[in-house]
Amino acid sequence: MTKEQFIEKINSKLKLIRNEKNYTQDRMAEIIGISKKTLVQIEKGRASLGWSGAIVVCFLFKDSEILKMTVGNDIEDMLISLAFGKSERNYSKTMGGKIWWRDIKKKSNYKIQQNNISGHYRILDENNQRICSSFDEDYINSRLIELSKLEYTNN
Template sequence: MDKKKFIDSINNKLKLIRIENNYSQEKMSEIVGISKKTLIEIEKGRSSLTWAGAVCIATLFEHSEIIQMTFGGDVNEVIKTVAFTHYEPSLPKTLGGKVWWRQFREFNGYKIQQNILSHHYRILDEEDRKICSSFELDEIELRFKEITNN
């Protein structure tokens, strides 16, 4: 996924997110900081959000079922993975991939998992703490080899 695909995903779901939250077009445009006319144009597919606008909506509505089903869990992780070339968060322990993840590889307790919706990869340590994430499998496999000495 790149910035354009992320923006397109938000553009395509914007109306559903608005309806899910029971907002009028006027209220939604006020929340997001765009004109009602621009919102209508985006909802009709005639205009597009910017990267900042898409990030704003994804962040403001991160707990939306629509956002969750589009990006597979933590949308902020997806945003950071798209925005930064080498994103290595120091996040708390995860659930180990019980919901949005499929096991890709495991060695000595370390795991490579792929998100079933956004398709980005991550490496978890023995305690299910996230070490890094990326959309590039080659990058993840290289990091995995460094970590596991395999």
């Protein structure tokens, strides 16, 4: 997924998210910081939230079932992967991806998973601790090889 595709998805679901939360156009526009006129244009497909507006919607409505079904359950990870391309930071432990993720490849004590909805990748260790994430499959595969070699060297 590209930033542009992400923005298009959020634009297309904005009205559904608003209806899911039972907000009027006036209230929704106020919440996300745009004019009602702009909101109406977005809902009609004539304008766009843009990158920052789409992020605001994801942040403010991260509990939305519509949003989860559109971009996946791990919205923060997906946004970081889109923004930075490759993400490696101190992540909290995951549940192992039983619903939103499918295992792609295992090597040593690491596995690559792909999100069923957004399509982005992540590497988990044997404790389901996330190591990195990205939409770049080549990067993820090379990172898995590096991690496996590092583990082999340390043992």
